[in-house]
Amino acid sequence: MHRVFTIKILLLVGMGGLITANEAAWSRLTPLAQSPDWAVLEKYQETITREDFVHLLESVYAPGGASTATIQVGDQQAVIATRKGKPPFVLRFATDANSRNPVSTTWKSRDALPPPPAGKPLHGLKIALDPGHIGGSWARLEERWFRLGKSKPVTEGDMTLLVARKLAKKLEALGAKVFLTRTKAAPVTSARPERLKEAARASLQDRGQRATSHALASESARLFYRVSEIHRRARLVNESLRPDLTLCLHFNAEEWGNESHPKLVDENHLHFLVTGAWSADELTYEDQRFDMLHKLLSRTIGEEMRVTEAVARTMAKATELPPYTYKQNNAVKVGSNPYIWGRNLLANRLFLCPVVYIEPYVMNSREGFARIQAGDYKGTKKIGGVPRRSIFEEYADSVASGLADYYGRRSRSE
Ligand SMILES: [Zn+2]
Structure with a gap:
């Protein structure tokens, strides 16, 4: 025990005293997060080369x-700060790609x-669908609600659930197990705002904001x-469902301003x-540092x-x-595909399996809004003079086709 401790202290001195000097500042947690169990990362010893680690970072x-x-x-x-009073986590690199542990x-x-088998390209695959937000009577509280005049209110949480239901049927027909x-x-969490006042006070204090009643x-x-x-949904996915893939379903929006007098825009994308693009500030949270390393x-x-x-x-x-195209620096371009970005969201980083996070259609674009108002229907309808499938059908169908294309390219059993 004592010997191990001594080695770590020596290591720290060798690696630079910065890690110990700032440990206290780096012990903070994001709201409602638990202090992570760093021993979970022990199984990744010697699984990655220094070169790959630095490249992925x-x-x-x-x-x-x-x-x-x-x-x-x-x-x-690599020496990674954990929390105050605890030794850092030391990740040993594999010496080369051939000798690394699986x-x-x-x-x-x-x-x-x-x-x-033939016709079942998703056979053997477990997929979790996460319909973004809550919708229904919660849509205004969660700021995913707007309404233009006497139009039907646009509520992202109800739209993502409709897409999830359609998509689940299609994926099951292709052979997948879907959750x-x-x-x-309705919320999956049993927490409610009135019971989170103390956590809210701590969160405001952490951000240096005044805890006014508003x-x-x-x-x-x-x-x-x-x-x-999101914490509750992640626990469900990681501890119970344990899927091979999670799809986070969303609709996008541009700033709409007043929810009762929303601004419609021309951009639709x-x-x-x-999961990616942690900032230096985000990495000062112990749970975020752990989640980032776990993902990597x-x-x-x-x-x-x-x-x-x-x-x-x-x-x-x-x-x-x-x-x-992101103009802010909260996202990073990953790979050469112009549609794919890396971003650190609670809604993607907490899921431990591969996550595809989908952000199609600007809900307050003229085109998107007209298509949402047209609702769900079979076949096509003319919208702005163009024959269009239902936006929900087009969404679900094109996601299912992409998955069928990808997972179908396995050698078929005879
Ligand atoms: Zn969303």
């Missing part, structure tokens, strides 16, 4: 040197699945519908997110990119939407 997870303060990369290992995961990549993280317009009300609401709700080390990125590319192809073709 720079190209996907912590671009622009975001991790240099909290993760010290040496020749043979990574064991609960999810299966396409190549690890048995060959599918939904929610099946109605700020407390809005922060406790946000902790309920976003943070607690499509993009996809893989479990090597979801390869499968995530391949599945996302396949779905991007079929969705771009079906929707004819141009790619969205």
Whole structure:
């Protein structure tokens, strides 16, 4: 015990005192997060070379040197700050690609699945569908509600659930086992804003904001519908469902202003997110640092990119939407496909398996709004003079086609 401790202290001195000096500041947690069990990462010892580790940090997870303060990369290992009073986590690198230990995961990549029978390209695959947001009577509270004059209110949480139901049927017909993280317009978490006041106060304090009654009300609401709700869904996915793939279903929007007098815009676009782009500030949270390393080390990125590319192809073709381009630095371009970006969201980083996060259609674009108002229907309807399928049908159908294309390219069983 004592000897191990001494070695770690020496290591720290060798690796630079910065890690210990800032440990206290780096012990903070994001709201409602638990302090992580760093021993979980022990199974990734010698599974990655230094070169691959640095490359993944720079190209996907912590671009622009975001991790240099909290993760010290040496020749043979990386030293990662954990929390105050605890030794850092030391990740030993594999000496070369041939000698690295295999990574064991609960999810299966396409190549690890048995060959599918004819007509069932998704056979053997477990998919979780996460219909983004809550919808229904919660839509206004979660700020996913707007209404133009006497039109039908546009509520993203109800639309994602409709798409999830349609998509589940299609994926099951193609041979997949499908689970939904929610099946109605109601929260999965049992937490409610009034019980999150103390957590809200701590969260405001952490961000250096004053806990006025207005700020407390809005922060406790946000902790309920976003943070607690997503934590609950992630537990369901990671601990019970354990799928091979999670699809996060969303609709996009541009700033609409007043929910009762929303602004309609001309821009309509499509993009996809893989988990990435942690900032230096986000990495000062212990749970975020742990989640980032867990994602990186479990090597979801390869499968995530391949599945996302396949779905991007079929969705771009079906929707004819141009790619969205991020102008803010909260996202990073990953790979060469113009539709795919890396971004660090609670709604993608907490799911341990590969995640495809889908952001099609601007709900307050003139075109998107007209199509949403037309509702769900069979066949085509003319919208703005153009024959269109239902926006929900087009969404579900093009996602299913992309998955069928990707997982169908396995050698078939005879
Ligand atoms: Zn959304």
